[in-house]
Amino acid sequence: MAGVSILPAEVLLSKRVQEMVLNGEEPPAPYICRDDEATEEDFSPVSPIPVIDLSLLSEKNDELEKLKSALSSWGCFQAINHGISSSFLNKIRQVTREFFEQPMEEKKKIAKTVVDFEGYGADPVPEEGQSLDWSDRLFLDVYPEDLRKFKFWPENPKPFRNVLEEYTEKIKKVTELTSKAMARSLNLEENCFLNQFGERGPLQARFNYYSLCQRPDRVLGLKPHADGSGYTIIYQDELGLQVLKDDKWLTVPNLSQALLVLMGDQMEIMTNGIFKSPVHRVLSNAEKDRISVAVFYTPEGGREIGPEDGLVSEEKPQIFKKVKGYADIHFEYYQRGMRALHIAQV
Ligand SMILES: O=C(O)CCC(=O)C(=O)O
Numbered sequence: 001m002a003g004v005s006i007l008p009a010e011v012l013l014s015k016r017v018q019e020m021v022l023n024g025e026e027p028p029a030p031y032i033c034r035d036d037e038a039t040e041e042d043f044s045p046v047s048p049i050p051v052i053d054l055s056l057l058s059e060k061n062d063e064l065e066k067l068k069s070a071l072s073s074w075g076c077f078q079a080i081n082h083g084i085s086s087s088f089l090n091k092i093r094q095v096t097r098e099f100f101e102q103p104m105e106e107k108k109k110i111a112k113t114v115v116d117f118e119g120y121g122a123d124p125v126p127e128e129g130q131s132l133d134w135s136d137r138l139f140l141d142v143y144p145e146d147l148r149k150f151k152f153w154p155e156n157p158k159p160f161r162n163v164l165e166e167y168t169e170k171i172k173k174v175t176e177l178t179s180k181a182m183a184r185s186l187n188l189e190e191n192c193f194l195n196q197f198g199e200r201g202p203l204q205a206r207f208n209y210y211s212l213c214q215r216p217d218r219v220l221g222l223k224p225h226a227d228g229s230g231y232t233i234i235y236q237d238e239l240g241l242q243v244l245k246d247d248k249w250l251t252v253p254n255l256s257q258a259l260l261v262l263m264g265d266q267m268e269i270m271t272n273g274i275f276k277s278p279v280h281r282v283l284s285n286a287e288k289d290r291i292s293v294a295v296f297y298t299p300e301g302g303r304e305i306g307p308e309d310g311l312v313s314e315e316k317p318q319i320f321k322k323v324k325g326y327a328d329i330h331f332e333y334y335q336r337g338m339r340a341l342h343i344a345q346v
């Protein structure tokens with residue numbers, strides 16, 4: 001292979017993918033993670049991920065049943081009528097795109113190091129042998145408000161900060177509505193999941209920029225993983241996200257008004273395995289760049305979470321035990337390219 005890179009991941013991760021693309025560089029070896037011939041499957045038609053109308057979930061009706069079925073089989077659904085207008089979603093899209101379009105010097109004002117989480121850059125360096133993602137990120141803690149570190153919030157584009165503050169408030173409402181509806185769909189007291197998350201259950205926003213790639217058959221925008229969150233709410237502006245279902249990669253449709261609600265491992269634990277935390281990944285694309293904004297909703301770190309009592313019985317034995325600090329354990333495994341859910345198994 002021409003131009004095999006001997007640069008260690010630390011060095012590569014201190015350089016932005018967007019810079020390499022602008023310089024016309026081919027993906028260096030640590031990014032190469034695919035030599036399969038999966039490209040035909042890659043561009044398979046979008047899949048029938050259930051669409052749930054959040055405005056219909058306040059009553060007991062078919063929509064609740066649909067929600068339960070979606071989360072038990074797919075582990076995700078496309079939420080519509082979630083209370084965030086398309087014009088506001090457009091604003092989030094615009095400030096995200098404008099942020100990444102700025103010159104590198106501007107973005108580097110809020111650069112993170114390769115060991116940090118918050119700020120602009122790449123994920124922390126994974127364990128040796130793990131491939132790198134063909135994407136750049138801006139990661140920010142957005143809730144609770146007193147945990148915001150404004151030194152990492154972009155000053156430009158100017159509206160970024162206000163738009164993100166408003167988006168956080170709106171997403172917080174979506175999590176309240178969704179958490180209650182999920183509980184009711186399982187015949188549980190509606191606040192049970194919210195109580196497990198805790199009042200200060202954090203929201204973290206990850207703005208992802210997936211640059212064009214001339215070798216989409218060799219790299220991934222984001223490697224296969226399941227989220228360590230309670231659940232994650234994703235806005236995307238182009239196709240690329242795929243969910244693994246019955247051993248097949250299925251593309252999440254790009255509905256302009258929808259938000260994808262995707263279960264993380266901690267909801268799988270809290271529902272005693274009824275809701276599934278799906279493995280997902282993001283493809284690279286040679287023709288269209290892509291942004292997504294993923295907001296992770298996670299139980300407070302110091303709290304013990306576990307299966308709801310109402311979901312455990314003689315017929316449905318407890319399959320997960322109570323765990324604390326799961327997100328950190330998840331991350332350690334993620335860095336090794338592994339899932340962590342087994343550590344919570346009984
Ligand atoms: O970019 C996406 O659509 C998904 C992002 C994602 O899975 C993540 O940030 O964990």
Ligand SMILES: [Fe+2]
Nearest residue numbers: 225226227280
């Ligand atoms: Fe994810």
